[in-house]
Structure formats: C-alpha cells, structure tokens
Amino acid sequence: AQKITQTQPGMFVQEKEAVTLDCTYDTSDPSYGLFWYKQPSSGEMIFLIYQGSYDQQNATEGRYSLNFQKARKSANLVISASQLGDSAMYFCAMREGRLDTGNQFYFGTGTSLTVIP
Amino acid sequence: GAVVSQHPSRVICKSGTSVKIECRSLDFQATTMFWYRQFPKQSLMLMATSNEGSKATYEQGVEKDKFLINHASLTLSTLTVTSAHPEDSSFYICSAPQGAAYGYTFGSGTRLTVV
Numbered sequence: 001a002q003k004i005t006q007t008q009p010g011m012f013v014q015e016k017e018a019v020t021l022d023c024t025y026d027t028s029d030p031s032y033g034l035f036w037y038k039q040p041s042s043g044e045m046i047f048l049i050y051q052g053s054y055d056q057q058n059a060t061e062g063r064y065s066l067n068f069q070k071a072r073k074s075a076n077l078v079i080s081a082s083q084l085g086d087s088a089m090y091f092c093a094m095r096e097g098r099l100d101t102g103n104q105f106y107f108g109t110g111t112s113l114t115v116i117p
Numbered sequence: 118g119a120v121v122s123q124h125p126s127r128v129i130c131k132s133g134t135s136v137k138i139e140c141r142s143l144d145f146q147a148t149t150m151f152w153y154r155q156f157p158k159q160s161l162m163l164m165a166t167s168n169e170g171s172k173a174t175y176e177q178g179v180e181k182d183k184f185l186i187n188h189a190s191l192t193l194s195t196l197t198v199t200s201a202h203p204e205d206s207s208f209y210i211c212s213a214p215q216g217a218a219y220g221y222t223f224g225s226g227t228r229l230t231v232v
Contacts, residue, residue: 035221043155043208045223091160095221102149102214105221107160 001026004092006108013082014116020067021077021111023092032096034075035105036066039089048090051075082115089113119145119215123224130201130231138196138227140211145222147213150194152186155208155226164209167194201231 005024013019025034036048051059051066059066067076079086092108120143130136140150148169153161167173167188175181183205185197194213198205210226 037223043210043226043228045161045210045212045226047221047223089158104151104163104166105161105212109160110158112158 002108003027003106004094004108006092006111008111009109010112010114012114012116013079013086015084016081018078018080019082019113021079021090021092021113023075023077023108025073025075025092025094027073027094027096029096031098032094034066034068035093035095036064036075036077037091037093038086039091039110041088045091049077079113084115084117087113087115119143119213119222121147121211121213121222121224123211123227125227126225127228128230130229132202132231133200135197135199136201136229138198138209138211138229140194140196140213140224142192142213142222145213145215146191147194148191149214150188151212151214152184152194152196153210153212155210157208161210164196169194198229201229203231205229206231 032053034051038046049059049061049064049066051068058068063080065078089110091110093105097103122141124139150167152164154164155161164179165173165175165186167186169188173186188194211224
C-alpha cells in the first residue's frame with residue numbers, strides 16, 4: 001500500500017484565491033510527522049509546513065495551513081491568497097517514528113499547481 | 118537555518134565515465150544522508166541511505182556497484198555514478214535529518230545528463 005497518496009496530478013487556481021491540495025497517508029506507527037514541500041522548476045525542495053501526529057492544532061505558516069484530520073488520515077495543504085510564484089510541484093511526505101530518529105521520508109507523487117493571473 | 122550544499126548543480130558527461138556528486142552539511146553534523154533520484158514530473162525515489170562510518174543501505178533495485186555512496190565524515194556524503202549510461206540521466210538530490218525542529222534539509226539537487 002502507498003504510504004502517501006496525492007490524487008491530484010494537476011491543479012489550477014486563480015491568483016488571490018485559495019486552493020487545497022489533497023494528501024492521505026497510511027501508517028500504523030502512532031508517532032509520525034507530515035510535511036509539505038514545494039519544488040519549483042529549479043528543482044530545490046522548499047519546506048513549507050510540518051504537522052506532528054500528536055499536535056492538537058493544525059499547523060500554520062503564513063499563507064500555508066495544514067488541514068490535519070487524523071481519523072481520516074488526511075493532511076491537506078491549504079494555500080490562501082495564491083500568488084503567481086506559487087506555481088510549482090507540491091509534495092506531501094511522511095516520516096514514521098519520532099522526529100529525532102532520522103527515519104526516511106515517504107513522498108507522494110506530487111501535485112502540479114498552476115496559478116492563473 | 119541548516120544548509121546542505123550540493124555540487125555540482127548540473128553536469129553533462131559522456132557514456133562510460135563516472136560522476137561524483139557531493140553533499141556537504143555546512144552548519145550541522147549529518148550522521149545520515151538520504152539520496153534520492155527524481156525523473157521528470159515524478160516523485161522522489163529513495164536510492165540509498167548513507168551513515169557516517171558504515172556502509173550505505175541501498176533500496177531494492179538500486180545497483181550498489183553502480184551508485185557508490187561514501188559518507189566519510191560527519192559533514193560530507195558523496196554519490197558516484199560509475200560507468201554512466203544515458204538512462205542514468207536524472208535529477209539527484211540529497212537530504213539530511215537535523216534532529217530537532219522540522220528535521221530535514223535538502224540539497225539543491227544535481228541534474229545529470231549522460232550523452
């Protein structure tokens with residue numbers, strides 16, 4: 001079974017509108033972390049937001065928020081007030097175990113977001 | 118914040134030659150380094166995990182003799198693509214866990230083209 005599933009290969013959003021990128025995960029480990037990364041055409045992986053499995057509140061970082069629904073095993077990324085510079089690939093990732101274990105990431109297949117002027 | 122410096126960013130090499138890619142942690146000690154490969158418009162696929170002072174752990178299907186990984190110090194891990202072929206052309210990127218906070222820092226990636 002896939003550890004991380006992103007079902008939206010491509011998404012379009014109007015500039016200044018909000019967009020939700022879907023991510024579901026699969027793990028039996030009670031301790032895990034969920035990450036979202038942005039990858040522009042240059043290839044670098046830009047960290048956006050992190051949610052720990054024990055965190056009570058949804059994570060927020062500026063225009064990024066993570067809609068964490070533990071029972072449904074979903075960790076959707078919400079980008080508010082989209083900007084042209086948000087056009088990129090977005091990857092959801094999970095690390096099982098505690099943050100300091102140094103365990104590997106599992107990546108989803110990514111969502112290509114295009115912001116339309 | 119923590120930085121992993123990856124070089125070169127782009128390399129073109131002839132078939133049959135070897136290419137070395139370096140990832141260096143600049144302000145923290147990286148006892149572990151993950152090496153990923155990414156084909157165009159696809160996800161990152163973990164190739165191997167290197168640990169300082171011990172042999173790397175390769176994922177299933179990754180040729181150990183072709184992709185040589187060395188983690189000689191707490192700040193340097195290298196991936197050498199030996200006897201490169203055009204099908205090895207890809208984007209290679211490294212990542213190191215930092216421990217605390219948000220945990221993982223990525224290098225900027227290397228775009229390898231084998232002609």
